[in-house]
Amino acid sequence: MKVTISHIKADIGSLPGHTTVYGPVVDEVGSYVKKNGEGLISDFHISSVGDDIQITMIHDRGVDSPEVHELAWNAFKAGTSVAKKYGLYGAGQDLLKDSFSGNIKGMGPGIAEMEITPRKSEPFIVYMMDKTEPGAFNFPIFKMFADPYNTPGLVIDTNMHDGFRFEVWDIVEAKKIFLDCPEHMYDLLGLIGSKSRYVIKRVYTKKSHEKLPDENVAVISTDKLSFIAGEYVGKDDPAGIVRIQSGLPASGEAMEAFSFPYMVSGWMRGSFNGPLMPVGLKDAKMSRFDGPPKVIGLGFVLKDGKLAGPVDMFDDPAFDGARRTATQVVDYLRRMGPFEPHRLPEDEMEYTSLPRVLEKFKGKFEVIESQSKKREVKLSTKDVD
Ligand code: F6R
Ligand code: MG
Ligand code: MG
Numbered sequence: 001m002k003v004t005i006s007h008i009k010a011d012i013g014s015l016p017g018h019t020t021v022y023g024p025v026v027d028e029v030g031s032y033v034k035k036n037g038e039g040l041i042s043d044f045h046i047s048s049v050g051d052d053i054q055i056t057m058i059h060d061r062g063v064d065s066p067e068v069h070e071l072a073w074n075a076f077k078a079g080t081s082v083a084k085k086y087g088l089y090g091a092g093q094d095l096l097k098d099s100f101s102g103n104i105k106g107m108g109p110g111i112a113e114m115e116i117t118p119r120k121s122e123p124f125i126v127y128m129m130d131k132t133e134p135g136a137f138n139f140p141i142f143k144m145f146a147d148p149y150n151t152p153g154l155v156i157d158t159n160m161h162d163g164f165r166f167e168v169w170d171i172v173e174a175k176k177i178f179l180d181c182p183e184h185m186y187d188l189l190g191l192i193g194s195k196s197r198y199v200i201k202r203v204y205t206k207k208s209h210e211k212l213p214d215e216n217v218a219v220i221s222t223d224k225l226s227f228i229a230g231e232y233v234g235k236d237d238p239a240g241i242v243r244i245q246s247g248l249p250a251s252g253e254a255m256e257a258f259s260f261p262y263m264v265s266g267w268m269r270g271s272f273n274g275p276l277m278p279v280g281l282k283d284a285k286m287s288r289f290d291g292p293p294k295v296i297g298l299g300f301v302l303k304d305g306k307l308a309g310p311v312d313m314f315d316d317p318a319f320d321g322a323r324r325t326a327t328q329v330v331d332y333l334r335r336m337g338p339f340e341p342h343r344l345p346e347d348e349m350e351y352t353s354l355p356r357v358l359e360k361f362k363g364k365f366e367v368i369e370s371q372s373k374k375r376e377v378k379l380s381t382k383d384v385d
Helices: 023-036 066-085 134-146 185-192 225-229 251-256 317-334 354-360 369-384
Strands: 003-010 043-049 052-059 110-116 122-130 164-170 175-180 198-205 216-220 239-243 263-266 272-275 294-303 306-312
Touching: 003 066, 003 122, 003 239, 023 043, 023 052, 023 066, 043 122, 043 294, 043 306, 052 066, 052 122, 052 294, 052 306, 110 216, 110 239, 122 134, 122 251, 134 164, 134 185, 134 198, 134 216, 134 239, 134 251, 134 263, 164 185, 175 185, 185 198, 272 317
Parallel strands: none
Antiparallel strands: 003 052, 003 110, 043 052, 122 239, 122 294, 164 175, 164 198, 198 216, 216 239, 263 272, 294 306
16 A cells, blocks of 8 residues: 655744744644644654754655645644744744645645655655755765765665666756666766756656666655745755665665765855755754754654654764864855855845845946957857857
8 A cells, every 4th residue: 555755844933043943833833733633644753954844744645635735734834823922033934825725835835745655664764954955955866876886785786776767857947857877877967966957856766676666765845935935035945755775775875975065055045055064953953154054864664654763863973074074164165255156156146135236336337348349249240140
């Protein structure tokens, strides 16, 4: 029988700024799901990273279930009332619509869900990031499922040797493409290196996988809040679910992908590049320059609709090196202040004052004669072509 893992997350208020969630709000979300999820979901877990509350739910209604989505929506609504009572910052900020309309997609919260054929033992890890964007998953997901230096199972486990299939979304044009690895590895990298546009949405086993043919084994939330709302309303901090072991990346191979604090976009005002720091739950708050961007990992095993766990996967001195490197990178980048490449390029910034600056000095820019002549010549040559 198929089972669905639905992970839905939202920022419904934090303190003192965008630092961390507040206990009473998290408790309210949890007790709402517990009380109202009976008969609908078989188990759930509530967690948080930075200013985002995360609900992991298990059920048998498949992806896009209106009832399951509505449960999460109403739980976030209930949490928002508590957040408002305490005057939390940005209370209810990710709930962009007044009422639920059948599917939580496009309403603000981020969602990652997959319907699976559970194995005898079904281990998986939920990764949750704050102060970054969905494309931040491109690097580690590629490492886990396609890089033999990260995942030697691709070389030495016969069940992984054929590689995996990637579903990549163009989140600007709203299009998708399926690419196989290792066959299309260089094409895949060509796309997903542009992480603000091409994002890995799902990973599947190939039909030839002996233990688990043609199955969804990883999924990432790809909800671009800024596109949904038509204006900036908060970075679309992503979450991802990765199934592991037995012909899939081992737990340690999935974790290894985060041992290098690679650079992601987001951080302060959604407008800066910074290293992604893997942390345990106790450090999952955003302090320095509203960050740095952080990732937590919770490990579960699923059996008969029930969850065992979680294990706080990055709460391990083995990741101290990654954290130290990330801190050094922060020290280095911060000295660049408002300059690129610490600051994002103009078209990727979530906050910008440039239009206003340009408006203020409208008509004050003087033509540079020599350069403008060159430009005219170049343009007319182009016309002839
Ligand atoms: C980034 C984030 C924060 C805020 C920043 C300014 O995703 O949440 O870095 O952008 O603290 O917030 P406001 O404009 O609300 O004062
Ligand atoms: Mg957040
Ligand atoms: Mg936020």
